[in-house]
Amino acid sequence: MPRLRPSSLYPYFRSVAGLRGVGPVTHKALMRLLTPPRPMLGEQEYEPVLRDLLIHAPTGCEDRRQVTSIARAEAGSLVTLEVDVAEHRPPPPNRPRMPYRVMTRDVSGILTLNYFHVKGDYLLKQLPVGERRFISGTVEWYDGRKIMAHPDMVVPPHRAAEILRVMPVYPLTLGISQRVLLRLMEQALQLATPLPEWLDAALITREGWGDWLSSLKTLHRPTAPEFTLATPARRRLAYDELLAHQLALGLSRQHQQRNATYPITPDAALHARLRAALPFTLTNAQEAALAEMMADLASGHRMIRLLQGDVGSGKTILAFALMAEVAASGYQAAFMAPTDLLARQHEKTLTPLAEKLGLRLIFLSGKMSKPAQAKARAAMAAGEADLVIGTHALFQEEVTFHKLALLVVDEQHRFGVEQRLQLTEKGLSPHILQMTATPIPRSLAMTYYGDMEVSILAEKPPGRQPIDTRAVPIERLSDVVEGLGRVLAGGQKAYWVCPLIEVPQTELDQETQEADIAAAEARLTMLRTHFGEKAGLVHGRMKVAERERVMREFAEGELQLLVATTVIEVGVDVPEATIMIIEQAERFGLAQLHQLRGRVGRGRAASSCVLLYHTPISEHGKARLSILRETNDGFRIAEEDLKLRGAGDVLGTRQTGLPSFHFASIMEDTALVTTARDDVKLYLSKDPDLTAPRGQALRLLLNLFDYDHTVKLLKAA
Numbered sequence: 001m002p003r004l005r006p007s008s009l010y011p012y013f014r015s016v017a018g019l020r021g022v023g024p025v026t027h028k029a030l031m032r033l034l035t036p037p038r039p040m041l042g043e044q045e046y047e048p049v050l051r052d053l054l055i056h057a058p059t060g061c062e063d064r065r066q067v068t069s070i071a072r073a074e075a076g077s078l079v080t081l082e083v084d085v086a087e088h089r090p091p092p093p094n095r096p097r098m099p100y101r102v103m104t105r106d107v108s109g110i111l112t113l114n115y116f117h118v119k120g121d122y123l124l125k126q127l128p129v130g131e132r133r134f135i136s137g138t139v140e141w142y143d144g145r146k147i148m149a150h151p152d153m154v155v156p157p158h159r160a161a162e163i164l165r166v167m168p169v170y171p172l173t174l175g176i177s178q179r180v181l182l183r184l185m186e187q188a189l190q191l192a193t194p195l196p197e198w199l200d201a202a203l204i205t206r207e208g209w210g211d212w213l214s215s216l217k218t219l220h221r222p223t224a225p226e227f228t229l230a231t232p233a234r235r236r237l238a239y240d241e242l243l244a245h246q247l248a249l250g251l252s253r254q255h256q257q258r259n260a261t262y263p264i265t266p267d268a269a270l271h272a273r274l275r276a277a278l279p280f281t282l283t284n285a286q287e288a289a290l291a292e293m294m295a296d297l298a299s300g301h302r303m304i305r306l307l308q309g310d311v312g313s314g315k316t317i318l319a320f321a322l323m324a325e326v327a328a329s330g331y332q333a334a335f336m337a338p339t340d341l342l343a344r345q346h347e348k349t350l351t352p353l354a355e356k357l358g359l360r361l362i363f364l365s366g367k368m369s370k371p372a373q374a375k376a377r378a379a380m381a382a383g384e385a386d387l388v389i390g391t392h393a394l395f396q397e398e399v400t401f402h403k404l405a406l407l408v409v410d411e412q413h414r415f416g417v418e419q420r421l422q423l424t425e426k427g428l429s430p431h432i433l434q435m436t437a438t439p440i441p442r443s444l445a446m447t448y449y450g451d452m453e454v455s456i457l458a459e460k461p462p463g464r465q466p467i468d469t470r471a472v473p474i475e476r477l478s479d480v481v482e483g484l485g486r487v488l489a490g491g492q493k494a495y496w497v498c499p500l501i502e503v504p505q506t507e508l509d510q511e512t513q514e515a516d517i518a519a520a521e522a523r524l525t526m527l528r529t530h531f532g533e534k535a536g537l538v539h540g541r542m543k544v545a546e547r548e549r550v551m552r553e554f555a556e557g558e559l560q561l562l563v564a565t566t567v568i569e570v571g572v573d574v575p576e577a578t579i580m581i582i583e584q585a586e587r588f589g590l591a592q593l594h595q596l597r598g599r600v601g602r603g604r605a606a607s608s609c610v611l612l613y614h615t616p617i618s619e620h621g622k623a624r625l626s627i628l629r630e631t632n633d634g635f636r637i638a639e640e641d642l643k644l645r646g647a648g649d650v651l652g653t654r655q656t657g658l659p660s661f662h663f664a665s666i667m668e669d670t671a672l673v674t675t676a677r678d679d680v681k682l683y684l685s686k687d688p689d690l691t692a693p694r695g696q697a698l699r700l701l702l703n704l705f706d707y708d709h710t711v712k713l714l715k716a717a
């Protein structure tokens with residue numbers, strides 16, 4: 001893909017193939033090792049450039065400044081020695097697997113250098129007999145002798161300075177060594193050119209930072225052996241990276257808000273009717289969020305908002321209120337759920353409300369018959385439907401909306417900036433309300449949803465019971481079953497969750513999924529020996545109709561115990577359910593366990609959650625489960641989960657193309673994220689098209705970190 005880049009960045013975008021010492025093997029290794037700032041979509045091969053080398057951050061450093069003697073060199077330690085080469089002992093021709101030995105010595109003793117698979121005569125050149133060399137590497141004892149296998153570095157005395165220093169340590173891949181990488185890095189640093197300053201002068205002064213290039217040089221040529229995240233050079237570069245990302249988000253938000261959208265004027269009469277139709281009054285948190293969102297809709301700008309609220313906090317009804325408002329203004333609103341099952345459930349709860357308000361609601365999912373889908377699409381295109389509920393089938397090629405003014409996206413982490421821009425490309429620029437029950441720590445929310453406004457429902461509807469949570473070893477299964485029997489006899493309902501790999505990515509996953517389903521079926525059989533036909537099973541591989549029948553029986557009928565894989569994770573609402581038993585709880589993420597637990601405690605009766613674990617369980621695993629016992633605060637759990645598992649897992653977005661940072665750490669740099677976000681907001685309010693001198697420099701920053709697409713959103717070039 002050819003791109004037009006400012007010429008001042010050319011040095012940064014030269015291929016690494018042009019560096020000295022990059023042959024085919026090293027080149028292949030660099031292709032594996034170096035990744036661009038923005039994850040690549042698709043499978044195409046990436047040709048790394050100098051920029052990628054320069055942002056390949058070291059993870060530590062090694063101090064090789066002290067020269068020691070052979071006698072004092074301790075086994076296992078990294079040392080620098082000054083030795084004389086005494087003798088070469090190549091392996092005998094009939095034993096090529098033997099090491100090639102080079103005997104060296106100093107006044108204190110003898111050291112053997114061992115080399116394997118030696119080709120040609122490079123060792124004779126590097127270590128000529130009778131000459132002095134500085135060598136650095138790890139010393140070992142072998143067979144009563146001190147040896148060093150493949151020294152990291154060997155140089156003649158006039159080049160000793162190359163060794164006698166603190167050296168950065170880089171993450172590596174097969175086919176490239178620290179030494180080679182170091183040499184390439186050095187070349188890249190020499191080719192890199194200064195760039196105009198894109199940071200605010202006051203910030204630089206306050207933090208005591210250097211400029212971009214000098215920070216890169218400091219990071220890659222450390223002089224002190226301490227390596228910490230607090231190093232100003234590292235912090236500056238982390239800030240650059242975070243700023244580029246926040247700026248890209250800010251520009252995309254600005255662009256999306258510039259698109260004309262339908263203004264929605266609040267309809268007081270409709271609002272009153274809606275409230276009258278609800279069987280409850282809204283909580284203060286709901287009222288506040290609703291007011292914020294109504295103001296967005298009426299503002300004339302496009303709403304792009306994330307509504308965060310723990311499971312059961314009552315997000316759906318707010319979404320519906322907005323949808324009704326939009327319909328009352330004569331436009332369409334769509335509600336997209338991640339699965340067919342959840343979409344159906346929303347349809348079921350919202351249809352009666354829609355009817356009371358005289359709004360026409362239809363359903364569309366890829367699982368419907370072709371004629372039924374065609375009929376739904378026709379109704380959407382003709383404007384015969386006010387509200388549409390469905391899955392992502394809502395945005396297939398063939399679908400056209402009459403006047404789509406609001407899109408609600410429920411529990412879909414994969415719906416991000418790119419998806420919104422795709423909508424825009426289809427000529428749609430609806431207001432967007434994205435909802436999630438995965439409480440996201442603030443730092444993460446700003447990183448991943450930085451282009452959205454955020455509303456939080458911190459309070460739950462009244463009358464919710466606290467959930468008594470315990471961790472129980474599987475050996476006590478019979479006690480659990482007995483306790484369950486008492487509760488079921490009292491007429492209450494219970495979930496029994498077995499783990500399941502939801503989307504197999506590999507053959508191994510496929511096998512695990514099959515084993516998981518078999519385990520869930522075996523559990524059902526066992527539970528039926530106690531509870532007979534009161535127990536049913538749903539799992540991810542069942543036919544939709546079948547699954548729905550079982551779910552319905554559980555929600556409305558005779559079924560009292562639902563054995564399930566995680567298909568019940570989000571959204572399902574059965575108030576009579578009071579027990580949640582989760583088997584192999586150690587296999588779930590904390591946030592996921594919290595979500596599952598949120599399925600109970602929705603009615604009046606006291607509820608409990610049993611986390612069954614397999615023994616032996618690690619300390620770490622126990623600590624995780626005990627966090628759930630201690631707190632019911634989704635945000636606290638999410639923070640802990642983040643600490644324990646890392647960002648990709650918490651969001652369930654490992655493969656979804658979210659940024660991964662080179663210099664910045666999501667966990668450690670939260671303050672920098674906040675500063676970057678504020679920086680961007682303030683700056684864009686003054687120079688929205690990045691035309692002032694700092695704005696021009698910021699454009700370079702965007703290009704440098706591969707956010708070229710957002711530069712294209714700017715008005716003036």
Ligand code: ADP
Nearest residue numbers: 280281282283310311312313314315316317461
């Ligand atoms: P979530 O935020 O998890 O999507 P829901 O919207 O499914 O939560 O709401 C959970 C349950 O709480 C639903 O049965 C809903 O009708 C009910 N609910 C929502 N708001 C209130 C309220 N203010 N008072 C009482 N119940 C409410």
Ligand code: MG
Nearest residue numbers: 315316570571
């Ligand atoms: Mg929900």
